[in-house]
Amino acid sequence: MENQQKEKIHYGDYQLLAEILDISSDAARKRFERKEKGAVKAMRKIQENRKQFIESCKNTPSID
Numbered sequence: 001m002e003n004q005q006k007e008k009i010h011y012g013d014y015q016l017l018a019e020i021l022d023i024s025s026d027a028a029r030k031r032f033e034r035k036e037k038g039a040v041k042a043m044r045k046i047q048e049n050r051k052q053f054i055e056s057c058k059n060t061p062s063i064d
Contacts, residue, residue: 008047
């Protein structure tokens with residue numbers, strides 16, 4: 001599961017994770033790689049929300 005989640009990381013995800021955790025992006029990446037619970041949970045939410053956002057945009061005829 002962890003490898004699958006790591007494969008889904010997109011450009012900017014660590015920066016967003018860093019903002020959520022209020023730390024540097026390098027520290028956020030290291031926390032995720034150490035599988036710290038809060039970092040892994042937040043990254044999962046980032047990935048899920050991105051997927052939902054993309055799907056909602058695809059279902060909307062036009063975005064103003």
